[in-house]
Amino acid sequence: MKDLKSKRVAILATDGFEESELSMPRQALQNAGATVDIISDKSGRIKSWTNGNWGKEYPVDQTLDQAIHSSYNALMLPGGVMNPDTLRRNGKAVSFVKSFFENHKPVGAICHAPWLLAEADVLKNRKVTSFNSIKRDIENAGANWVDEEVVVDEGLVTSRHPADLNAFCNKLIEEVYEGKHEEQMA
């Protein structure tokens, strides 16, 4: 088991995130010893999406106005259709995402979350996967899209949907443990 005790990981999400895609990676990272903060475009609580409807609310640890990217060793982006569709309209959210690439830090993105990577324009020539509905958007953003349960490309970890979560969490922990990847860039 990799020990992530010295690592702090940011999860960026807002209303409509797919619940398991936030809760499972958070638990896995915490089990490995990492400190994990939920960062959002608003304070208070954010609403999950589960089984085709609004689900449980999760407390926000830091707003995008408060959060400083340099405090974090890595970023994890859960999916859900509405969550990234809202965050990509927020310039602070897009800059926050981009800063992890600029600083060569590991990033995990699952399901519809790669829309945020398209918005941050960090997908050129990167090998990734995503939920299959957005395959064309991701390819049009310059990525090499493949249909695999988890894809690791120089610190960037992507998966397709909740059924891939075990593989996603394992690779995410590995990349966070390894730390900066020079080829991870904006």
Place this chain on the structure above:
Amino acid sequence: MKDLKSKRVAILATDGFEESELSMPRQALQNAGATVDIISDKSGRIKSWTNGNWGKEYPVDQTLDQAIHSSYNALMLPGGVMNPDTLRRNGKAVSFVKSFFENHKPVGAICHAPWLLAEADVLKNRKVTSFNSIKRDIENAGANWVDEEVVVDEGLVTSRHPADLNAFCNKLIEEVYEGKHEEQMA
């Protein structure tokens, strides 16, 4: 007032369509004399999305298995985040959309619906608008994206969000009345 009595218009939608973006254009087209069918990836009823939650259900007139594109003079695509995200995964839905372009017929698309146009690969060098969250996806698909309440480009009518519906409906009726546009193509 344009008379659309001889016109039949297809509305393609599934669960999660933004209610006003289906109901208002349908009413406007019907008021102008057109026959309007709701076509979906399933039979029975489809659930609207309104005020941030599931709303009223609408009966489906034809499934994609039953509908023949040549029966229709024009196509209208409502938005909502989930509706086009689901339809773009359906090959029959994407072919149905594309057939209107191949046959130079008018198409209206509002809000998130232009994702379906990106999926059908019919946006190269077309002037369009959309909900602003998907601007980058639409540009990456080859379109010239502009921020206007309604954009008309050779039979293709696009708008940004429900507040644009009056302008969208007026232009849609005009284009359906005019009929085929040679420059509208796949």
